[in-house]
Amino acid sequence: MNLNIRAFSSSSDGFRSELESLLAWDSVSDAGVQKAVADIVEQVRLNGDQAVIEFTNRFDRRNVASSSELEITREELALAKGRVSAELVTSLEAAAKRVHDYHERQKQPSWQYQENDGTVLGQKVTPLDRVGVYVPGGKAAYPSSVLMNVMPAKVAGVGEIIMVVPTPDGLVNDIVLAAAYIAGVDRVFTIGGAQAVAALAYGTATIPKVDKIVGPGNIYVATAKKMVFGVVGIDMIAGPSEILVVCDGKTDPDWIAMDLFSQAEHDEDAQSILISPDMAFLKEVKASMERLIETQSRKDIIKASLEGRGAFIHVENMDEAMDIANIVAAEHLELSIDEPEKWVEKIRHAGAIFMGRHTPEALGDYCAGPNHVLPTSGTARFSSPLGVYDFQKRSSLIYCSPEGASALAKIASPLARGESLEAHAMSAEYRILKSL
Numbered sequence: 001m002n003l004n005i006r007a008f009s010s011s012s013d014g015f016r017s018e019l020e021s022l023l024a025w026d027s028v029s030d031a032g033v034q035k036a037v038a039d040i041v042e043q044v045r046l047n048g049d050q051a052v053i054e055f056t057n058r059f060d061r062r063n064v065a066s067s068s069e070l071e072i073t074r075e076e077l078a079l080a081k082g083r084v085s086a087e088l089v090t091s092l093e094a095a096a097k098r099v100h101d102y103h104e105r106q107k108q109p110s111w112q113y114q115e116n117d118g119t120v121l122g123q124k125v126t127p128l129d130r131v132g133v134y135v136p137g138g139k140a141a142y143p144s145s146v147l148m149n150v151m152p153a154k155v156a157g158v159g160e161i162i163m164v165v166p167t168p169d170g171l172v173n174d175i176v177l178a179a180a181y182i183a184g185v186d187r188v189f190t191i192g193g194a195q196a197v198a199a200l201a202y203g204t205a206t207i208p209k210v211d212k213i214v215g216p217g218n219i220y221v222a223t224a225k226k227m228v229f230g231v232v233g234i235d236m237i238a239g240p241s242e243i244l245v246v247c248d249g250k251t252d253p254d255w256i257a258m259d260l261f262s263q264a265e266h267d268e269d270a271q272s273i274l275i276s277p278d279m280a281f282l283k284e285v286k287a288s289m290e291r292l293i294e295t296q297s298r299k300d301i302i303k304a305s306l307e308g309r310g311a312f313i314h315v316e317n318m319d320e321a322m323d324i325a326n327i328v329a330a331e332h333l334e335l336s337i338d339e340p341e342k343w344v345e346k347i348r349h350a351g352a353i354f355m356g357r358h359t360p361e362a363l364g365d366y367c368a369g370p371n372h373v374l375p376t377s378g379t380a381r382f383s384s385p386l387g388v389y390d391f392q393k394r395s396s397l398i399y400c401s402p403e404g405a406s407a408l409a410k411i412a413s414p415l416a417r418g419e420s421l422e423a424h425a426m427s428a429e430y431r432i433l434k435s436l
């Protein structure tokens with residue numbers, strides 16, 4: 001079997017542009033989808049529950065008569081957890097605890113300081129009041145993503161967490177519900193698509209209006225999230241998942257082959273790239289992949305992903321590998337090399353960096369502790385993993401003592417007059433102490 005993996009040499013002409021065209025990913029922007037989503041969002045905004053029920057019945061093939069049928073209670077979540085195997089529940093609980101403990105360290109406290117004249121300046125950190133977590137329905141439902149989206153919100157102290165998850169044909173995913181129970185989701189509604197996003201953004205008689213919506217979904221969900229941004233906050237619009245492995249040639253080729261498969265199996269658009277200075281090793285990994293693909297239940301998806309967006313890159317040395325890793329700015333970067341702690345210094349752009357031969361991305365996807373919601377498609381150049389900070393906001397604190405106000409007014413007044421803003425200037429000048 002030929003996996004048709006592209007081979008690059010960094011010294012070849014046009015390498016960089018070839019690499020950039022490989023990395024380019026066009027998020028689908030379909031005028032038909034835009035129009036359909038705009039219509040759904042508007043109808044939910046105007047007609048609330050009635051529209052939510054209509055769209056849910058149409059798109060998820062359900063038979064809901066009253067909005068009260070859309071909610072799954074905490075008691076039902078506990079029952080769902082009871083239907084999940086004890087082994088899986090233990091793993092969910094262990095993962096939840098580790099993710100919780102990691103995110104505890106991200107909490108940002110409020111702070112303030114006092115100046116000599118008594119003026120106090122600071123920053124007050126406040127958790128969001130209410131957050132909506134979108135969980136995709138059907139085959140793409142990942143219970144681990146429920147934990148990754150909910151735990152940082154819990155740690156931040158969000159007042160109420162509302163989860164929405166479509167149940168096509170009325171089929172519920174017990175593992176997803178168990179994860180919601182364990183993570184401490186407050187309310188769950190069985191709605192999805194653009195109608196769920198609109199209901200969370202505008203609120204209905206049944207679905208509470210939230211302040212921010214997080215979580216991945218299909219093109220209808222992503223388009224609706226973009227559309228309601230501004231009415232509510234959103235997290236990010238995730239592109240296809242990516243892994244970039246840098247290996248010095250000393251890791252078991254089967255391990256590397258499986259690490260590459262582990263991203264490729266997500267979907268046909270996922271991307272797996274291997275970089276090594278050792279050409280013989282690249283060939284060994286390729287041979288491993290061709291042998292091991294037959295053991296994979298999702299081999300067609302893996303093949304499509306590798307043939308479409310996979311790459312093997314041969315480099316002269318490790319410095320060159322780090323340069324390419326920084327150009328790719330991968331969602332997941334594995335440094336399967338000696339002394340990863342030394343080389344990580346050179347990495348400037350990556351969503352998550354997995355250091356050493358014993359640190360496959362799969363461990364981070366589930367339970368190491370850091371979040372698996374990461375910047376994709378090169379956006380690690382300017383954005384960060386989902387974290388507690390996404391569920392907190394900051395207010396500036398300013399207290400002026402009379403002496404402080406007087407001193408500041410003398411700075412502000414000329415600035416205000418320079419902007420021809422008379423009232424600003426006078427407001428400041430009123431605070432100038434006559435005695436000073």
Ligand SMILES: NC(=O)c1ccc[n+]([C@@H]2O[C@H](COP(=O)([O-])OP(=O)(O)OC[C@H]3O[C@@H](n4cnc5c(N)ncnc54)[C@H](O)[C@@H]3O)[C@@H](O)[C@H]2O)c1
Nearest residue numbers: 059135136137138140166192193194216217218220221238
């Ligand atoms: N990046 C990540 O971490 C991550 C993780 C999990 C899933 N995902 C993505 O989530 C998505 C899951 O997709 P899904 O479809 O299984 O579930 P989904 O929950 O995202 O979408 C299902 C909803 O889409 C709506 N819909 C479907 N067809 C429609 C139509 N013709 N018109 C209007 N609305 C329609 C329906 O309301 C339905 O409830 C995939 O794209 C997957 O790649 C991403």
Ligand SMILES: N[C@H](CO)Cc1c[nH]c[nH+]1
Nearest residue numbers: 142144145241365372374
């Ligand atoms: N790798 C995915 C996104 O980066 C997360 C995930 C969920 N389940 C398994 N993997």
Ligand SMILES: [Zn+2]
Nearest residue numbers: 262263266365
């Ligand atoms: Zn994964």
